[in-house]
Amino acid sequence: MRLSKMHLKTLREVPNEAEIASHILLLRTGMIRKLASGVYGFMPFGWRSIRKIEDIVREEMDAKGAQEIHMSAVQPSELWEESGRWYAYGPELWRIKDRNGRDFCLGPTHEEVFTDIVRNDISSYRQLPQNLYQIQTKYRDEARPRFGLMRSREFIMKDSYSFDKDEAGLDKSYDDMYDAYTNVFSRCGLMFRPVEADSGAIGGNNSHEFTALAEVGESEIAYCEHCSMAATTERAETRDDAPCDAEMLPMEEVYTPGTKTIEEVANYLELDTKQTIKALLFVKYDKEGKEDGYVAAFVRGDRELNMIKLVNALDIPEHAIAFADEEKMSAATGCVGGFTGPVGLHDCIVVVDSELTGMKNLCAGACKVDHHIKNVNYGRDYKGDIVCDLKTLKEGDPCPVCGAPVKHARGIEVGQVFKLGTKYSASMGAYYKDENQEDKLIVMGCYGIGVTRTLSAIVEQHHDENGIIWPMSVAPYHVIVTLVNAADETQSKVAEDIYAALQKAGVEVLLDDRDERPGVKFKDADLLGIPVRITVGRGAASGNVEYKLRRDAEKTDMTIEAAIEAAITIVNEEKTGR
Ligand code: ATP
Ligand code: MG
Numbered sequence: 001m002r003l004s005k006m007h008l009k010t011l012r013e014v015p016n017e018a019e020i021a022s023h024i025l026l027l028r029t030g031m032i033r034k035l036a037s038g039v040y041g042f043m044p045f046g047w048r049s050i051r052k053i054e055d056i057v058r059e060e061m062d063a064k065g066a067q068e069i070h071m072s073a074v075q076p077s078e079l080w081e082e083s084g085r086w087y088a089y090g091p092e093l094w095r096i097k098d099r100n101g102r103d104f105c106l107g108p109t110h111e112e113v114f115t116d117i118v119r120n121d122i123s124s125y126r127q128l129p130q131n132l133y134q135i136q137t138k139y140r141d142e143a144r145p146r147f148g149l150m151r152s153r154e155f156i157m158k159d160s161y162s163f164d165k166d167e168a169g170l171d172k173s174y175d176d177m178y179d180a181y182t183n184v185f186s187r188c189g190l191m192f193r194p195v196e197a198d199s200g201a202i203g204g205n206n207s208h209e210f211t212a213l214a215e216v217g218e219s220e221i222a223y224c225e226h227c228s229m230a231a232t233t234e235r236a237e238t239r240d241d242a243p244c245d246a247e248m249l250p251m252e253e254v255y256t257p258g259t260k261t262i263e264e265v266a267n268y269l270e271l272d273t274k275q276t277i278k279a280l281l282f283v284k285y286d287k288e289g290k291e292d293g294y295v296a297a298f299v300r301g302d303r304e305l306n307m308i309k310l311v312n313a314l315d316i317p318e319h320a321i322a323f324a325d326e327e328k329m330s331a332a333t334g335c336v337g338g339f340t341g342p343v344g345l346h347d348c349i350v351v352v353d354s355e356l357t358g359m360k361n362l363c364a365g366a367c368k369v370d371h372h373i374k375n376v377n378y379g380r381d382y383k384g385d386i387v388c389d390l391k392t393l394k395e396g397d398p399c400p401v402c403g404a405p406v407k408h409a410r411g412i413e414v415g416q417v418f419k420l421g422t423k424y425s426a427s428m429g430a431y432y433k434d435e436n437q438e439d440k441l442i443v444m445g446c447y448g449i450g451v452t453r454t455l456s457a458i459v460e461q462h463h464d465e466n467g468i469i470w471p472m473s474v475a476p477y478h479v480i481v482t483l484v485n486a487a488d489e490t491q492s493k494v495a496e497d498i499y500a501a502l503q504k505a506g507v508e509v510l511l512d513d514r515d516e517r518p519g520v521k522f523k524d525a526d527l528l529g530i531p532v533r534i535t536v537g538r539g540a541a542s543g544n545v546e547y548k549l550r551r552d553a554e555k556t557d558m559t560i561e562a563a564i565e566a567a568i569t570i571v572n573e574e575k576t577g578r
Pocket of ligand 1: 109140142149150151152153155157413414415416448449450451452453454
């Protein structure tokens with residue numbers, strides 16, 4: 001492709017709305033184009049890289065025997081009513097009505113649609129296992145679309161669904177997909193970590209997230225350097241501190257004026273925060289969105305409540321709970337903002353972190369303004385309706401598996417795999433007949449890759465202050481031939497020859513034949529991040545050009561033939577990303 005003919009508009013300035021490198025660079029290179037908040041289109045360079053990611057995904061999915069189909073983004077509400085997710089998915093589900101008032105949604109994911117296909121088409125164990133996938137546009141009306149393609153409202157996802165006879169079959173399908181994902185992200189040039197994950201609104205009970213490591217990532221992961229524990233902090237189990245065997249002292253109400261936070265009360269009473277109980281107060285909503293009772297959650301004062309663990313314990317979706325209006329809740333339950341403790345609370349669901357059951361003589365709010373109670377003990381003074389692991393695993397906490405201090409890292413969730421089991425086949429009636437003609441539920445898995453988010457993650461990991469540094473496998477073009485002076489006949493001829501030779505060898509090559517200053521051309525080549533640059537300048541007259549890899553600082557003078565040869569070799573070595 002000749003740059004002089006290309007639809008390309010690069011930006012010198014950093015666009016106002018962009019904060020992180022990948023968003024800035026995808027806009028500055030003109031690869032993506034914003035249409036509305038969280039809604040983007042792709043220009044030629046961007047679309048070429050997207051297609052390369054998609055091709056890698058296809059190759060790895062096909063290698064595992066998965067079959068590609070393509071379903072509509074528009075999905076009838078009836079399917080979602082059947083699975084129960086018309087409610088459970090919440091406000092992220094992009095709901096639409098047709099002219100007759102019938103409800104549809106723009107699919108955020110396709111479990112219902114694929115389950116529907118399979119319940120209609122599959123009847124016998126002989127037809128299983130199956131793995132169907134698509135690469136398709138998804139819609140989620142995200143509360144906070146941000147960082148460009150990273151969290152958008154319209155995005156491209158590869159989603160696949162496996163259908164097996166039994167759990168053993170699912171284990172195999174899951175392992176295959178785990179493998180395929182490992183290959184996909186390695187070939188895309190990403191540094192990533194598969195970690196155990198919560199299964200969220202998708203359901204099921206076994207899941208891994210593939211996290212591309214990046215400081216700006218929204219996923220927080222905890223991992224252990226002494227064993228193989230690695231999980232999102234949403235999911236990671238925690239280890240309770242050893243129970244204390246001190247004798248229970250009598251409860252004692254104390255005056256603690258103005259001490260609304262854990263730090264304030266601990267300071268005032270000269271206690272360690274570990275000697276206190278922290279309260280968090282919530283209101284629940286029913287399916288119609290009406291208030292449906294209150295929840296009080298308790299963790300030790302130095303711990304942080306994990307919202308995912310709380311909603312899982314309550315068995316409600318995340319959107320069915322919010323922080324309570326303390327005054328309203330106070331009238332109903334006796335809580336007092338800043339001074340709430342488990343003693344004296346009524347008419348609400350009390351959820352207690354399991355660690356608190358082993359601690360002795362803690363200080364908690366007295367449910368009375370400016371007062372706390374000392375020596376509060378679980379069992380004697382209060383009980384939980386639910387007792388479970390409710391706290392977040394923090395950096396330095398003991399690993400839940402081996403006890404060594406855990407580390408934290410941030411990353412971008414580029415893919416996730418789930419064992420769904422029979423969640424959807426049971427709610428939607430997807431059966432097969434086994435060898436004995438008995439009806440059995442199909443056992444399912446589902447697997448997603450954010451194709452557009454992967455593009456962002458690649459740029460986030462591969463850039464410098466001058467622009468993108470594409471891994472060869474996903475670069476929009478492999479080589480750029482920079483013609484320094486388009487008016488010079490010798491230079492033009494040499495550049496054209498190199499361009500033709502590389503094209504003939506199957507290399508994807510750009511010729512920068514624009515009538516621009518060399519400085520502008522070099523800046524654009526660096527910004528666009530094409531892996532190999534061959535510069536044709538004054539040396540052309542004596543048969544020499546300059547060869548440079550975008551990822552290296554040094555430039556090498558070479559003969560024309562040597563440069564062509566070197567470019568072909570490196571492109572062939574690296575273009576598959578294997
Ligand atoms: P997140 O926790 O980031 O909201 P998710 O867990 O809800 O994502 P999945 O349902 O697992 O996402 O979707 C599969 C993949 O689709 C994710 O791993 C991610 O790469 C991508 N994805 C999800 N939501 C978005 C989005 N709003 N914008 C871009 N990609 C997304
Ligand atoms: Mg996910």
